[in-house]
Amino acid sequence: MLKVTRLSLCYPNGKQALSDVDLDVKTGELVIVLGGNGSGKTTLLRCIARTLAPTAGQVWVDGTELTRLAGEKLRRARMALAMISQHASLVRRRSVIANVATGALGHYADWWTAFGGLPAGERTLAMDYLNEVGLVELAAQRASTLSGGQAQRVAIARALAQRPRALLADEPVASLDPEAAEDIMCLLKRLAKADNLAVLCVLHQVELAYNHADRVVGIRDGRIAFDLPREDLSRDAVRGLYLSEAA
């Protein structure tokens, strides 16, 4: 579903941020990426989402190669790829349901949605997505009143409204307390299975990776250090990722 081949990114200053990264995330799979600060985890997600242009390699989402696309074609292809980040990035003054429904805007090209209207059918669907993330009772509430965990759940519901095939999550639990972090990871795992999503999630919390990942990918200095099923993941392999940082 989500396939990355020989992906590389070299910044204009000569810094090699990613080198020949190969990655494959299947439908229904939750793959967690671990790595130290500056190892290239977030850069990898940004290259996949094409907010950064990789200097080499390919990104395939649902059979479409993204790195060669631009403009309208890229916009359309990107709709199959949802992204959530550390901060929920909701429009704070809008209601929860409106925030969720805006995830589907890319599917519409009419004047009503161009001038701020929400498609009627999307409100109903948004309620379903809120139900999936367990927040249907907060639908009418302003986004500014939500807790960090609730806001992240709404961001996930907005991503679902996009009807994606793959979901990228960049440190989605970094600013949450352990209980909320656990909830979000359970939700991501459940959604991967229930909605047939390929979920690629960057984390710093090793324990969460041990508890929830189907596969764990380690990145060090912009290269894949290991790509293992959770069961085969050793503490030594994980420790190796952070050694240079500790030194």
Add this chain to the structure above:
Amino acid sequence: MKHGMAQRPSPLATAAAAGGSSVAKAMRFLLLLLGLAIVIQSTWVVHARPQDLITGVDGMADIIRRAMPPDFSTLPDQIWPTLETIDIAIFGTLAGVIMAAPLAVLAAANVTPSRTLYYIARGIIGFTRAVPDLVWALLFVTAVGLGPFPGALALSVHSIGMLGRLFAEVIEQMDMAPVEALALTGARRMQVFTHSVVPSVLPSLLGISLYRLDENIRSSLVLGFVGAGGIGFQLLTAMNLFQYQEVSLLLIIIFIVVITAERISAILRARLG
């Protein structure tokens, strides 16, 4: 031991700090002298003579005596000009908001579609703001004749500059994370703008517009002095005809209008917050 040594400043550093401190003192003294020089030159340029205020007290007392009591018999005649004054401000603010909003979008560095449009929009905003509303009123009186319309036009054009700059600043200071998040969902440019930029900045823009309306009501009083209608024109006529009792009535009306507008604007802005 090592720790203690590290904490003790070296003689070189102490000398440098002492040198820096004396330079800073000299700079502060120079700044003080400069401030004093500015105050003295401004007093000299405006020919400030406090004694004239004291000798002029008799003249002012005479005018106040002749202005009392206010001539309330002319009150019905003042209702229409008062309404005219308020309407000049309402029209000027509304037209200003309608024209300033798109210009502000073009003039906000974070959302502008092109650098060329950015500089053009900034240029228009800068020019309309730099020319005072009174000068715009004189120009429009020449163009469309006496009455409230040139006043409304003058306030509209001047408001473009004042509102455009503030609107652009609000847009530039907004949190761009929700905008980027929505753009990543595949939403089109216009959808991203109307669904994330507009709801984020709208309350601030409405607050600024209400404040501008309050300012424009005060400005529209003055515009009457150059023939742009409203209560200002009545005030000028009454003063020219030495009808000071009517002048005092007009000043009471102006006071009530300004205070009421200020209060309503403040209440509405507080609700928006």
